Amino acid sequence: MTSLPAEEQRRIVAACFARTGLTLKQLWLRYFALGGDVGELELDAFLQGLTTLPRIQRDMVAHAVNERLDEVTGTRRAPYSTVTGEDTVPRGPLAALVGLLAGARRAPPERLPAVIAAASRALGLDVTVYLADDNQRLLMPFLTEEAAERVPLAIDITTAGSAYQHSGSVLTEEQDEPRLWMTLLNGDERLGVLELVPGSEADLRDPALRDQCRWLATLSGQLIASATRYGDGLDVVRRRHRRGPAAELLWQNLPPLTAATRTVVVAGGLEPAYDVRGAAFDYALSESTAWLAIFDAGRDTGSASLAVSTALAAYRSARREGLGLRGQEAAVDKALSARFGDAVPVRGTLAELNLADGGLRCLEAGREPPLVLGGGHGPSIMDEGCRPPFGEGSPARIATTWLRPGDLLVLHTEGLSGARAAGGERFAFADCVDQNRGQVLPETARRVLQAAKSHCGNTFSGDAVLLLARWSGPL
Template sequence: MASVHDDRILAALRTLLDRAHLATPGQIPDVVAAAAAELGWTTILHLVDIEQRTLIPFSATGTPPAEPQSIEGTLAGRAFKLMQPVVAHGGEPAVWVPLLDGTHRLGVLRVAVPVGTDLAEPSVEDAYRLLTHLAGHLVAAKSPYGDALAQVARSRERTVATELLWDLLPPLTFGCEGMVISAILEPCYDVAADAFDYSVVDDVAHLAVLDATGHDLRGTVVAAVALAALRNSRREGRGLEDTVRVMDRYVRQQGHGEIYATGVVGRLDLPTGRLRYVNAGHPAPLLVRHGKVVKQLTGGRRMLLGLGREEVVVGEEQLEPADRIVLYTDGITEARDDAGQFFGLDRLVGHLERSAAAGLPAPETLRRLTHDVLDHQKGVLQDDATLVLAQWASGEEHTFTSGLMPASASLGEDGPRR
């Protein structure tokens, strides 16, 4: 069976990196295709749509149009959900490879190879994994420089409020040593005033979820201001208590006593698992341990943001390895069906526990959960629905990239480093 020599792999990667410098976002498929051509391969880039239901083709110039791939029931969707390459058997030899930026799922890359090429041969596997690995970073790096990628991912018009808020949010998934953070916000096209944020600074993970009152642009602006106050305080090195006070002050100034915000702001010490948090009139976070929701985190209570109250009470929780913390807005539990029945806390708990039992990664857990919430309301939410899931000291962060690591890049007999 055909193998791939190192010099050809190097030529392909050099082509990708050299052409990437002056490429626009819309030229990324051409850059990736040119790199693959050095190996005698062809590629089709598929980006996940905003609602995470479909993988949309973004083809290179001059290539035949490709069909969208549903995330449910397709090989492409399986690669996306499991974050592992999936070989297509029968017909043209090809493999679907998850397209990631770090741990953030961007889509998939279909790599087709000549007949007679063994996709399981180590050098071939190394080549398509490395090519896709760099392609994912390229997609993320080029996204801020134009609208082509954003246009591919949307299927209908967005409101101005949605455009404003989504441009302020961090990527939906982040991983580092000892931590995986994933978040999701629905609806994707008519968002009102939910927001989330995270950051890891000096071995401390910062987590937040916010929900401003109102369902118009004013509420969105208040949520954006609260988000900016949070980030400013974090970057200025303020403690948790002072950060909440600063957020309260700016929400009060922007809301003019008419618009307020609830939220949970927390800090998790990664070496020890010590969680400190403040809950400003928000639903209590959930603690998932050994696959079960074992408690609600009911400490750290204070009045909602924007009332000018200075008192701040900090709640604390000591986590155990592999614990999951789930922050959510009331748009999840208060989603109602045609009969007026709430989605409710019990359904939320049941979904989290089933996902844990199935071993689903954090982003896939949230994707399926928000789709269940949407289906409960026939696709039309009465309120924003936002979730943040943080998993500590589980080693899951290494499974995100294992599908893209070359076989030669072994983690060693001791496994992943914590």
């Protein structure tokens, strides 16, 4: 490190201050908030070169100027008294982390793949971002100048898809060109994959580098998920067909498709992805409890999406007020009755799982009671808590049972379990879930929905919604 002469620092700081648009008083207030201890007149004299300030005070003035420059231009120009030499410029993992975080700040969503690619070069890697399409059948490349010739990759038959299915990584070496496929994660939710190709000095077989690639994928996934909330640039890559207003409304009301705590994993999905009209799911996880819900108003009325959105909002409001199943049920009934009367029946299921002991309480309004599947027993149906659709009839008796560690709770709509082939053959829903429950939970949900879609030729008589929860047992 080298020291910048005091007068040289003062001259550059004063020039930078002139570009901030701040008045002297505004600059002094910022400087004072940082801990500065000279008055406004002394600060003015310093900027004009009439007096000097101690090193720490000069650096506080520089920092106050830089904060404003960050707000205005995103570029820091005012120097500090100590200049970092080239030998201490961050390299490797630190440079990648700094590059990723700094590059993502104020970046529009569509810029993030380029930011991720630039950060990865500090690890000696070239990276391409692939995002899963809304149907979870293809991995769509985000095309940049470096990845202009990439094509979509099928999840079910490619190496990249294998990494996505298992929420892990796959290393390949084809024609002496190693390549690592790493799942792009937001927590436990799969967003896509990263394709990582090493430069001349990087070795993808190095365990330390593999760990760095894993946190790169995780942090990149979190940045992408965050950016998707304030722009459409990434969503248009994932979207392969038009969504109507009803589907757009329902998708925007969904929570992430996957979430987890130390004792429970939740995963869901719905079909037809681009034409869902009147069904949705919701959940909330805490240290002690998992709350789950599905709502289904059918596909036959123009108000179905509004009715389901009303039920979902009433349920969330009651849940967030700390109300239990009875309070949630009453809130949904009241909201639907006030808005729709009995014109739009909404079926669904409300469930509450105690994560300390596996105690499960459910009530079901309609015709599709929850299933419980376990390793040592066949499917069991919780059909004791059935009542008429929400907004109609009287409260149901709450069904109770106890889950064993590893048990899978299955909530679903009739559109899924009642899917039929062209010849009338009904989809073997429970068997399909049972056959695929050895996968990571979001993959179980994906495979069941894909199987139902194939069975009925993507011609669902009702919206197909699936919500799974696996309890691993108490800590």
